[in-house]
Amino acid sequence: MNIGLSHYLIISAILFTLGLFGIITRKNGIMVLMGLELVLNAANINFIAFAKYGGMNIEGHVAAIFVIILAAAEAAVALAIILNIYQNFKHVNIDEVNKLKG
Amino acid sequence: MNLITIAFYFFAALTIVFGAIVVTTRNIMHAAFSLLFAFFGVAGLYVLLSADFIAITQIMVYIGGILVLIIFGVMLTTRITGVDIKSGTMGKLQMGMAAILTLVIAAGLIFVFISTKWYLAESKAVDATVNQIGNELLTNYLLAFEAASMLLLIAIVGAAFIARKNK
Numbered sequence: 001m002n003i004g005l006s007h008y009l010i011i012s013a014i015l016f017t018l019g020l021f022g023i024i025t026r027k028n029g030i031m032v033l034m035g036l037e038l039v040l041n042a043a044n045i046n047f048i049a050f051a052k053y054g055g056m057n058i059e060g061h062v063a064a065i066f067v068i069i070l071a072a073a074e075a076a077v078a079l080a081i082i083l084n085i086y087q088n089f090k091h092v093n094i095d096e097v098n099k100l101k102g
Numbered sequence: 103m104n105l106i107t108i109a110f111y112f113f114a115a116l117t118i119v120f121g122a123i124v125v126t127t128r129n130i131m132h133a134a135f136s137l138l139f140a141f142f143g144v145a146g147l148y149v150l151l152s153a154d155f156i157a158i159t160q161i162m163v164y165i166g167g168i169l170v171l172i173i174f175g176v177m178l179t180t181r182i183t184g185v186d187i188k189s190g191t192m193g194k195l196q197m198g199m200a201a202i203l204t205l206v207i208a209a210g211l212i213f214v215f216i217s218t219k220w221y222l223a224e225s226k227a228v229d230a231t232v233n234q235i236g237n238e239l240l241t242n243y244l245l246a247f248e249a250a251s252m253l254l255l256i257a258i259v260g261a262a263f264i265a266r267k268n269k
Contacts, residue, residue, distance in 0.1 A: 003110045005222065008147065009215040011114050015121055015144075017208035022125030024200040030175050031130060034137055037168065038121055041144045044156075052151045055223030058234040062243055064156050065235070068163050069250045073257035075168045079175040080265035086179040087267070 008049035016042035029082045029092040033075065040071045110150055117143030130180060134173050141165050152225075155232045 015038055022035025044064045051060025086092050116139055123136040141164045148157035228234075239247050 003107055003150075005220055006216055007110065007114075008151070010212055011117065011147065013208055013211040013215060014118055015140075016211065017204045018118070018121045018125050020207065021200060021204040024204070025125070025197055028130060030172060030179065031125075031133060033172065033175075034124055034133055037137065037164070037172075038124065038140065041141070041164075044160075045144060045147060048148055048151045048153045048156060050220075051153070052225055053220070053222055056152070056225045056228055058231060058238055059242075061153055061156055061231060061235050062238050064153075065159065065239075066246060066250060068156075068159055069254065072163055072167060073253055075171050076257050076261040077264070079171055080261040082175055083178060083265045092179050 005049055005053040008045055012042040012045040012049070015039075015045065027093040027095050029078075029085065029094045032094065033078055033082075037071065037075070040067055043067060106150065109146070113143045113146035113150065115143075116140070117147065130176055134169070134176055137172070138165060138169055141169065152228060153231060155230075155235055 019035040019038030019042065022038065023032050026032050026035065044067050047060045047064045047067070051057050051064075054060070082092050085094075085097055089097060120136040120139040120143065124133045124140060127133050127136065141160065145157045145160040145165075148154075148160060
């Protein structure tokens with residue numbers, strides 16, 4: 001059996017739900033960020049797989065590049081926010097961060 | 103079983119197994135290092151999909167940039183010598199409900215992916231995609247390209263502004 005489009009789609013579906021599970025169940029802000037990266041990678045696998053099996057359409061690759069750019073910007077800003085939370089609360093458990101002005 | 107099939111299953115197993123370790127382990131450093139192998143598996147899948155430029159970008163940006171940033175975040179926000187390195191999770195009930203929810207979503211996604219008749223076209227043989235990607239970025243996607251560069255600049259300045267110490 002040859003490797004087709006659905007193989008890659010199933011891999012990305014599993015990776016997406018793993019990331020979603022991490023986002024839902026984790027308390028530590030950095031672990032939530034790791035789950036988010038898994039979700040973005042799953043989306044990227046979908047883009048590249050459809051680009052290949054839709055006749056090597058290069059626009060899927062361009063969309064994947066923009067997803068990677070957004071992931072880099074989001075990781076930088078989110079880690080800056082997490083460092084600020086750590087300075088104020090001495091922990092990064094995001095379910096206990098419930099003050100707007102501490 | 104040709105070589106492509108074996109390579110696909112190897113990289114798929116690498117991605118899924120280490121992705122599962124990332125979201126289930128309690129040690130946050132183990133999660134960060136498992137994320138490295140998960141990203142590497144995804145890069146291997148990109149190579150199998152004949153996306154050479156995206157695979158190199160994945161390795162350089164995700165593994166060389168975002169993962170290093172995450173490990174810096176781990177080291178700056180947890181007391182390495184203390185007991186605080188573990189990452190807490192919810193109680194048993196919430197874990198079970200989250201597992202059921204994500205399993206339902208996974209089953210739905212896989213059902214949709216398998217049952218849909220996707221548009222398939224005969225894929226042309228390409229030797230390198232860098233040329234075409236560069237052409238697309240500087241013609242059809244020029245506005246989005248410039249907006250992304252502005253976004254990165256603003257994100258750098260904003261991150262440096264947020265993370266600095268208050269005087």
